[in-house]
Amino acid sequence: MKEALLLSMTCLLLLCLNDVCAEDCIWGSWSSCSVECGNGTRTRQISQAATMSGQKCTGPLTEICIVTSCLATNLSASLGATVNMSSVYSSVFVATKAIDGKPNDTGQILNGTDCAVTTYSLIPWLQVDLQKEYLVSRVRAILYDDKGRNVYVRVGNSLTNNGNDNHNCGKAPYDSSNDLNAIWRDVSCSPPVWGRYINLQRIVTNHVLHVCEIAFNYELEIAILDNNTNIEGTILAVVKNQDYSNPIDCGVSPDETNFNAFLQWKHNTTNVVPSSSVQNAGVYQVYENGVQRLYIKSASAFDSGVYTCQYTATDGSIVSKSFTLNVSVDCIWGSWSSCSVECGNGTRTRQISQAATMSGQKCTGPSTEICIVTSCMATNLGASLGATVTMSSVFSAVFVATKAIDGNPKDGTGQTLDSTDCAGSKFSFNPWLRVDLQKEYLVSRVRVILIGNRGENVYVRVGNSLTNNGNDNHNCGKAPYDSSNSYFAIWRDVSCRPPVWGRYINLQRIVTNHVLHVCEVSFNYG
Structure with a gap:
């Protein structure tokens, strides 16, 4: 028995001496990259050393790695980003709360005061200025309650229409069962879009936009290089x-x-x-x-x-x-053209400004898309809308009320006004002029051309009531007055915030005994 065991051990030793027992070196797996974005390094260790005459491990312990898909959060602190909103509900709900890193993606119940909120308005929006271009592949937003419905994400470099004409990446998903939890709602931009500005725009007639936090993913256009850079012909x-x-x-x-x-x-x-x-x-x-x-x-x-x-x-x-x-070099789209219509549904187009070269990304997406102009302007109201007009009194047959809606004088000419192109009341207490638009419009701004000091203390009202001749309708505000320009055809704008539904537009001058002198009335509507 002992002799057989000794013989077996002798045979095994002879086999090992002839390399039968040799084992090759085995590398362990590479570690994660040392950075979350950009150029870094990764390492590895030998998990099994070579034995006998086995093949030794060759190659580096460390190599360069590149993380090309990056996530940016807490945008104000990390990128120096700034933010702007169409309006601010109050000092508690300022725009900067959308990029301050709170709340985090923890799923906790949201506190609405940690968020940015607009006033009730037509199509409210929020815009983040990233300070430079990024190749944005995904936008992440935490929205509050049902104020996150119908929110669209736009990315691009244009400030036309406050950035709301930039590329539409899509609509943020909405789940009413989770609308009070800090859960990211993701919108992918496919293919990724170059842009400095990220806009959130809520398509709604008269409501708020409630944004608690914004983050985004972006791509680095870096190709991994061949590690053998010292070999000829690489x-x-x-x-x-x-x-x-x-x-x-x-x-x-x-x-x-x-x-x-x-x-x-x-x-x-x-x-x-x-x-x-x-x-x-x-x-x-x-x-x-x-x-x-x-x-x-x-x-x-x-x-x-x-x-x-x-x-x-x-x-x-x-x-x-x-x-x-x-x-x-990646393909680059040119800017979108203006919409083909000034009001309502139309189309807009774009062209490729730089074609892709080598292995650069080709341009994808349409060269034509539907556009909707939601803020429209009505001028020459008598001819365009069939509007009618009434005044509290008429100074004379030369200054009839219809001259306030006949399209003369026109906007942007700046010419010296001829008072006979205007409607004028008699000297009276609180004189007024009312335009009947024939149907309701969602009025967001009223524009008037007034003459001389007869344009001081003029208030704009919009609504559907004829009580007190329409002068009890919603007060949008007082028309600005500049005596240095009082005899030039310059529009004086009064915004209705939020926009007001109304058939009647009234101009009323609060004065003890004087005239109201109105040269033209126009308005914006949604």
């Missing part, structure tokens, strides 16, 4: 306008027996003149770790092509090593 993929700290290595050093002196870098056939300073340099070269290196600080500093490292050998010959660089 193809590198760099994206325009992104920094990348990995060098292009010439792969030569003064320690090489055939090396005499480094000469230069070339781009195709043109010499590259890199900066010797790292600060603010687009391209710069250094000698480090025994290698001549060309660093790319910003890919916008050069173009795709072949970059060649040249040096002289000891025999006097010139040695060249080349590397091909591909700079990908």
Whole structure:
């Protein structure tokens, strides 16, 4: 028995001496990237060392990693973002509460005072200025209660219509069972959209927008480079306008027996003149770790092509090593045109301003989309709407009431007013003029041209009642007065906030004994 065991152990030893027992080295998994966004590093460890004559582990313990999909939260503190709203409900509900990092995504019951709130209005909106462009792939919003219904997300670079004409990424989902919990409502922008401004716009006739927090995901246009940057012929993929700290290595050093002196870098056939300073340099070269290196600080500093490292050998010959660089450029859409109509449903178009190159992302999405102009302007009210007009009194046949709705004088001309183009009352107590629009409109602004000091203390009222000749309807406010411009055709605007439903627009001058002199009336409606 002992002899058999001894024989078995002897055989096993002989097998191991002949490499039967050898084991190769095994790498462990790579760690997560050291950063949540941008360029970082990741590491790995040997999980099993080589034994006997097994193959040893080769390669680095650390390598560069790039996180290209990033999340931005607490936008005011992290990005220096600012925020604006169409209106503010009160000092408790200021716009900055939408980007202050509270509440977090914890699912707790919301406290409405931690949120930004508009007044009751027509299509309220909130806009975040990110201070620079980002390639936005998703917008996240915490909305409060049913004030989060019909909220649309727009992203872009235009401030036309307060940014509400930018690209429409979609409608925020709404779930009434969770409307009081701090739960993110996500809207994806597919494909991602370049933009400095994020707008939330609630499509509603007369209500508030209640936004508790906004965050967003954005993409870095960075391609992962081949790690073997010191191998001749390497193809590198760099994206325009992104920094990348990995060098292009010439792969030569003064320690090489055939090396005499480094000469230069070339781009195709043109010499590259890199900066010797790292600060603010687009391209710069250094000698480090025994290698001549060309660093790319910003890919916008050069173009795709072949970059060649040249040096002289000891025999006097010139040695060249080349590397091909591909700079990908994404497609860029031009701005949307104006809507094809001034009021109601129409279309708008856009064109590609820069086509994609190399492996850059192609433009996707429509070249034409539906547009809705929700704020309309009515002028020349007698002809356009069939409106009629009445005054408390008429100064004479020259100053009849219909001259206030005949479209003369026109807006923007600034000409000196001829009082005979205007409607005028007699000298009287609190004279007034009323326009009957023939049906109800949701009036958001009334515009008037008044003449001389007869435009002081004029109040605008909108509503459906004829009590007290319509002068008891909703008071939108007092028309501004500037005596220096009192004889020029300049509109004086009075906003109705929130917009008011009404068939009648009244102008009433609060004065003891004087005239009301109205040259033209127009209005905006939704």
